[in-house]
Amino acid sequence: MGKNIIADHAKWPRLEDAIFKISGECKKAIAKKGKDKIINSTLGTLIDDDGNIIAFDSVYDTLKNMDKKDIASYGAIEGDKEFLDLVIEKCFGAYKPNGFIKSVATAGGSGAVRHTIWTLSGVGDYVICPNWYWPAYATMCEEYNREFLNYEFLDENFEFNLKEFTKALDFSLEKKDRVVCVFNSPANNPTGFSIEDSMWDKILEIIKDRADDGKYIAILLDVAYIEFAGDGRQKKFFQKFGDLPENIITTVAYSMSKSYTAYGLRSGACIIVSSNEEIANQVFDSMKHSNRAIWSNITHAGMNILVDLEKDEKKKKSYEKELEFYRIMLEKRAKAFTENSKKVGLVTLPYFGGFFISIPCKNSKKIAEKLKEKDMYIVANKEGLRFAVCAVSEEKCKISPKIIKEVIDEINN
Amino acid sequence: MGKNIIADHAKWPRLEDAIFKISGECKKAIAKKGKDKIINSTLGTLIDDDGNIIAFDSVYDTLKNMDKKDIASYGAIEGDKEFLDLVIEKCFGAYKPNGFIKSVATAGGSGAVRHTIWTLSGVGDYVICPNWYWPAYATMCEEYNREFLNYEFLDENFEFNLKEFTKALDFSLEKKDRVVCVFNSPANNPTGFSIEDSMWDKILEIIKDRADDGKYIAILLDVAYIEFAGDGRQKKFFQKFGDLPENIITTVAYSMSKSYTAYGLRSGACIIVSSNEEIANQVFDSMKHSNRAIWSNITHAGMNILVDLEKDEKKKKSYEKELEFYRIMLEKRAKAFTENSKKVGLVTLPYFGGFFISIPCKNSKKIAEKLKEKDMYIVANKEGLRFAVCAVSEEKCKISPKIIKEVIDEINN
Numbered sequence: 001m002g003k004n005i006i007a008d009h010a011k012w013p014r015l016e017d018a019i020f021k022i023s024g025e026c027k028k029a030i031a032k033k034g035k036d037k038i039i040n041s042t043l044g045t046l047i048d049d050d051g052n053i054i055a056f057d058s059v060y061d062t063l064k065n066m067d068k069k070d071i072a073s074y075g076a077i078e079g080d081k082e083f084l085d086l087v088i089e090k091c092f093g094a095y096k097p098n099g100f101i102k103s104v105a106t107a108g109g110s111g112a113v114r115h116t117i118w119t120l121s122g123v124g125d126y127v128i129c130p131n132w133y134w135p136a137y138a139t140m141c142e143e144y145n146r147e148f149l150n151y152e153f154l155d156e157n158f159e160f161n162l163k164e165f166t167k168a169l170d171f172s173l174e175k176k177d178r179v180v181c182v183f184n185s186p187a188n189n190p191t192g193f194s195i196e197d198s199m200w201d202k203i204l205e206i207i208k209d210r211a212d213d214g215k216y217i218a219i220l221l222d223v224a225y226i227e228f229a230g231d232g233r234q235k236k237f238f239q240k241f242g243d244l245p246e247n248i249i250t251t252v253a254y255s256m257s258k259s260y261t262a263y264g265l266r267s268g269a270c271i272i273v274s275s276n277e278e279i280a281n282q283v284f285d286s287m288k289h290s291n292r293a294i295w296s297n298i299t300h301a302g303m304n305i306l307v308d309l310e311k312d313e314k315k316k317k318s319y320e321k322e323l324e325f326y327r328i329m330l331e332k333r334a335k336a337f338t339e340n341s342k343k344v345g346l347v348t349l350p351y352f353g354g355f356f357i358s359i360p361c362k363n364s365k366k367i368a369e370k371l372k373e374k375d376m377y378i379v380a381n382k383e384g385l386r387f388a389v390c391a392v393s394e395e396k397c398k399i400s401p402k403i404i405k406e407v408i409d410e411i412n413n
Numbered sequence: 414m415g416k417n418i419i420a421d422h423a424k425w426p427r428l429e430d431a432i433f434k435i436s437g438e439c440k441k442a443i444a445k446k447g448k449d450k451i452i453n454s455t456l457g458t459l460i461d462d463d464g465n466i467i468a469f470d471s472v473y474d475t476l477k478n479m480d481k482k483d484i485a486s487y488g489a490i491e492g493d494k495e496f497l498d499l500v501i502e503k504c505f506g507a508y509k510p511n512g513f514i515k516s517v518a519t520a521g522g523s524g525a526v527r528h529t530i531w532t533l534s535g536v537g538d539y540v541i542c543p544n545w546y547w548p549a550y551a552t553m554c555e556e557y558n559r560e561f562l563n564y565e566f567l568d569e570n571f572e573f574n575l576k577e578f579t580k581a582l583d584f585s586l587e588k589k590d591r592v593v594c595v596f597n598s599p600a601n602n603p604t605g606f607s608i609e610d611s612m613w614d615k616i617l618e619i620i621k622d623r624a625d626d627g628k629y630i631a632i633l634l635d636v637a638y639i640e641f642a643g644d645g646r647q648k649k650f651f652q653k654f655g656d657l658p659e660n661i662i663t664t665v666a667y668s669m670s671k672s673y674t675a676y677g678l679r680s681g682a683c684i685i686v687s688s689n690e691e692i693a694n695q696v697f698d699s700m701k702h703s704n705r706a707i708w709s710n711i712t713h714a715g716m717n718i719l720v721d722l723e724k725d726e727k728k729k730k731s732y733e734k735e736l737e738f739y740r741i742m743l744e745k746r747a748k749a750f751t752e753n754s755k756k757v758g759l760v761t762l763p764y765f766g767g768f769f770i771s772i773p774c775k776n777s778k779k780i781a782e783k784l785k786e787k788d789m790y791i792v793a794n795k796e797g798l799r800f801a802v803c804a805v806s807e808e809k810c811k812i813s814p815k816i817i818k819e820v821i822d823e824i825n826n
Contacts, residue, residue: 005629005662006695007535012702055485064477072468073458074676107520107708114707122420136705143706216418249418263487264713282419289425292549293556294527295520299712300677
């Protein structure tokens, strides 16, 4: 009888950690055969050509030179004011939307996604999301008892599937009065896809059309990979989220994990955009309440790093240079992978930036298994394989498509 | 109509930040009159006699010498294995309870309290807690729609009020099948009170008696201040939580905030103790699920610091020496305060350790207001005043009781 000591809503089987498992196998293979022989496409962080995680000097010099008192002390519950102001500027760049904008400090982008789902939907409401998605979204919906509804991400022309999105939206709003629409763009994980500006117009047209009286639509923009998705103009779409009807609200999950190579510092923000000041403030109040009720406040050093790098012109420049260098490294790797994919006839989903490129295929798990025999370790999901350009050198990106293509043909033909 | 965009369960007024407000006023007063003139009893961190936050060299040298790759990288979702093992040893010291013990990494002690309430109670269940408590408990119960039920902490002899505790427990179990009992001991915030070992026997006797078939009792031990509550023997009570019936479960909220002066690093753990291995594992699974659904993983550097300080004998010694030094500093300050309280006839609640001493009184807010005129800034709560021995020098601790006593007499007589 003791087994029911866990409340029903909180009973979950042990979280599968498929990535952790294959990553461990890969490490063993590297230890045995040497890193040059193995292609490690299991990681989700920027890795240099020698297999080491990239940690920006600008970021970690700032941390190491930080007064220890500023690391030790608590940040404010909602986040420190300077951080909250600057993170809005950093996120939107030249394209801040019109409206009332507030931000709340969160534990990475994860915390911002969590806050959005918690505050802007209720039990049983739908969270709609393309079928190529970051698995933590599903875990969050489980945890809070929201319905996680997936729709086909891309149409036959590899464009955002407006029709399937609309069907999911209509289905949700027919059943319930509120819905959260998750968009992980630009530079989607796991595909690298970005929704184009003209497509955003069409999406917003539909959302506005469906936002009848009594219906509430939350748009969650998870932009974790945005700094690796172009030279700044990829932020232009943000402007479209200004001046929307007040029963549509936009939140942006901003993460320092990728853009500052600060994964382990758990720093980020939820940025709230509303055309109504009171609503923006009330969502802020709700999320501040959540902060106190979960983690109290976030890593102070993380907030300080962002502030220090923004306020010192020299540091800012060196950070931006470093980011640019690694963004271009990533572009080169991705180019090597996609060009060679074309050469060997390996179908990949359109890549516009970010850490991953996806290969749609059946039997993805079998294929990933077989690829181990070819010394390639790669993450399989329901819809295909996730190739980690963030973690594989340009040289290996060149040779990988052929290896993958051969195994797919072997298994699926 | 847009205002209902927030789901009903998540609507909260802006969190009052009374401490932040008075702390700001105090800072202004210091800027104007000089720090020597002002008694700042508003802070909740260890502060040296010069008014600066204490950040252990052993901790921050470890951080500053840490390979930046180990700071940048993600920790495991549930926490890194070495950390999870060592945190159990660190927490229990020589007094590990008998049974199956698992730990989950959490964002500070806050995260562990959150996980306990979330996993081990359901909507509408009672969380029972003495009426001198850390306000975040109440915020968490609000957030998750649990009933936060307070009982009179101490009886007329200033001993733990077993009768009132029992009444609250019985009330809760009459209404519902599960209950969470929060104990912030040893070195309670805000009182410094510790429940004695013999009293724990009585409490556990009652809990065991009430744990009938079909009832589930969770015991949450929030031990945030434990390292400042004695020389190790204060941990003896932990052994009592071994071999309990399997429908009683114990969780320990372990925080690195105070014991490592690592407030801003948001590192801690929820330690699960059960006499049934499967239950311990299932609670772990539930909390790992929560981790993924909230913050993904916690600050990697925090976990690494604990591991580094445990594994290097020299570093460990220097950390322990530093902790000892400041524990004694705190003891001296507290002694100065309590001795002088006795001298002037100021009633204080029994103090056994920790960061605060409480003065029960009516009209606490008025008194705190009046004390500002005497250049003392102090936090008022419903039941009295919270004097921060963590933040006030020994010299000032000596003179403070008289100042407080005079104002209490002035206002209340």
